[in-house]
Amino acid sequence: xxxxxxxxxxxxxxxxxxxxxxxxxxxxxxxxxxxxxxxxxxxxxxxxxxxxxxxxxxxxxxxxxxxxxxxxxxxxxxxxxxxxxxxxxxxxxxxxxxxxxxxxxxxxxxxxxxxxxxxxxxxxxxxxxxxxxxxxxxxxxxxxxxxxxxx
Numbered sequence: 001x002x003x004x005x006x007x008x009x010x011x012x013x014x015x016x017x018x019x020x021x022x023x024x025x026x027x028x029x030x031x032x033x034x035x036x037x038x039x040x041x042x043x044x045x046x047x048x049x050x051x052x053x054x055x056x057x058x059x060x061x062x063x064x065x066x067x068x069x070x071x072x073x074x075x076x077x078x079x080x081x082x083x084x085x086x087x088x089x090x091x092x093x094x095x096x097x098x099x100x101x102x103x104x105x106x107x108x109x110x111x112x113x114x115x116x117x118x119x120x121x122x123x124x125x126x127x128x129x130x131x132x133x134x135x136x137x138x139x140x141x142x143x144x145x146x147x148x149x150x151x
Contacts, residue, residue, distance in 0.1 A: 037108035051123035081140040
């Protein structure tokens, strides 16, 4: 992967706001749409989940997950050529009482300011997903396997 590919990947992750979160429940896959922010470290993803969401319960039981970020389909061109990244990682719920949480909250709100109301609701928690590997498809015939160090 060259520097141009890296810049395009970074742009994809920074500019998109929604992703598909895949988790495991009872050894079965489960996917849900989530909004995400980027942690202050510039690498980890942040998602905010309510107790009402099944995927929160699933992440607490099994923190391994995958996140798919993809450019939206515009209805033109080949769908399989859409730039996308599938990130495999581990999610941890952040403790609401420490400075790490405040920094993560600020980073999340920098990308998703309309989510501020959720932080006043007691059943919402912030999770940090630390990438461990990934697969970046930059376009048709341009795919890259990523390691934790690549992030």
